[in-house]
Amino acid sequence: MLRVADHAARTDTGRARSANEDSYWVRSPLFVLADGMGGAQAGEVASKTAVDVFADQGGLPDGPGTYEERLAGLVAAANSQVHERAQSDDQFAGMGTTLTVAYVGEDDLAIAHVGDSRFYVLRDGQLSQLTDDHSLVGELVRRGQISAEEAEDHPQRSIITRALGIEGEVVVDHFSWPVRDGDVFLLCSDGLTGMVPDPRVAELIATSPDLSTAATRLIAAANEAGGRDNITVILFRVEEVTPGEGAVVGGSGGQETMAGATAPSTAEVRAASAAGAGATATQQSRTPDDPRSVVGASTVEARAPRPPRHPRHDAAPKRKRRWAPFAKGFAVIAVLLVLIASGGWIATRSVYFVGTDDDGFVTLYTGLPYSLPILKLYSTEFTSGVPAQELSPQVQRTVTEHKLRSHDDAVDLIRQLEQGTLAGQNAS
Incomplete structure (x- = not known):
């Protein structure tokens, strides 16, 4: 029989965001x-x-089906609620959220x-x-078209292909994992994994x-690496016990719901670390200037469970082939065409990037930074008066x-360039 022997949860706004979603x-x-x-407030409301x-249910309610099937059912219900709220209020239009x-x-x-x-x-x-x-x-x-290392710095790493709230239905990955005594599990947002290897x-x-x-320590490490996003971590350790031994729960215990301004600041987290703080955590909400967008959200019901994946490092290395660069190029174009054909390039409404126009001035664009033979996937929002050639190489x-950036993030970058306040801006 399994029980949770210890658990802890922390969340932090990070160093670059003004709020926590x-x-x-x-x-x-x-x-x-x-x-x-x-x-704005949409990401916070969605999450x-x-x-x-789940909080309204007080946990996982009894009912037919396996645990994973009942979890998937609640995730589908959460998707419906986020979608309905986004449809009913213009200020929340297009909002979405991950959910794990x-x-x-x-057993x-x-x-x-x-x-x-x-x-x-x-x-x-x-790990x-x-x-x-x-x-x-x-x-x-x-698909083997880029490596995990290339993905870490890929310019499109913020584009999500599946999230709650974008469509009325969503595909839910659900499966069961065989636990071993002493296993430690980590749930985390990309504010951790994007900063800490x-x-x-x-x-x-x-x-x-x-x-x-x-x-x-995990939150502190993400902030020390730059803290570009909100950071949330949930840790729990599982142990095997004999029936009748009880299920004493360690860690912070009880119920914890966290969102918005109730979350601790970075300074508070550091102070807690220095003082050897206990396991109780206050929750935060996510930042309004989240650069991510959802593209091509699926509209299929929860799919059947799949066997657990083997760790990436167990995979045999693949040989490089001479045609690989060409295949990657064609694959990217194919993916973009599929997204367009399915009506999924929501990024043209909610994703922005900074570049230069034909005269070399810093310009804000909306959409994806690609041009296909039949159309451009971006349009010009506005052009600044900052010549790119006068900027430092960095x-x-x-x-x-x-x-790819959120609108607020992209505009903020251009405003700093116009005002000369961006670190390392001036060419030497």
Whole structure:
């Protein structure tokens, strides 16, 4: 029989965001994490709406079906609520959220997942990702068209292909995982994984005296690396017990719901770490200037469970072929055409990037930084008076890398360039 021996949860706005759009809810043995998107208050509303579906139930209710099937049913219900709210209020139009949930049953662990938040297991000092990233680069990695290392810095890494709230129905990944005594599990938003590499995450967890300390250290590491996004981590350790031994829950215990201004600041987290703070965490909500967008959301009901994936590092290395660069180019074009044909390029309404116009002035564009033979996937929002050639090489790279951004993030970058306040802006 399995029980949760210890658990901890932390969330932080990060160093680059003005608000927190992450939400989580914990009542052991159920763990829920959502990472909202949509700008302004929409991302915060989307993530909180999703986790409230589980909070309102007080956990995983009894009913027909396996644990994972019931989890998937609640995720589908959360999708309906987020979608209905987005449709009924113009200020929330287009909002969405990731959602990853885990439930520790008597014999195994049930998981349901949508989006690019992640769920890991730390076993024998080795960290393995159990969920798939529902993102454009995640799909390219799975197809072997780019490497996991290339995905980390890919300019389209923020494009999500599946999220709650975008359509009336959503595909839900759900499966069961065979747990071993002593396994430690991690649910986290991309504010952690985008800043801290997996080996470092494993090291911080393995070397911490308890999960509360590990959670605090993970958030501190993400902030020290730049803290470009909201950071939320949920950790729990599972052990096997004989029936009748009881199911005492360690860690922070009880129910924790976190969203918005109730979350601790970075300074508070650091102070808690220095003072050896306990496991109780206050939750935050996610940032309004989230650069991510959802493209090509699916409209299929929850799919059947699949066997757990083997860790990426177990895969045999692939030989490089001479035609690989050409295949990658054609594959990217094919993916874009599919997105357009399916009506999925929502990015043309909600994604922006900074570049230069034909005269070399810094310009704000909306859409995707690609031109196809039949059309351009972007349009000009406005052109600044800043000549790119007068910028330092470092800032020129920032301007020409065509990184996808939220509207507020892109406008803020151009305003800093116009005012001369961006670090390292002036050419030497």
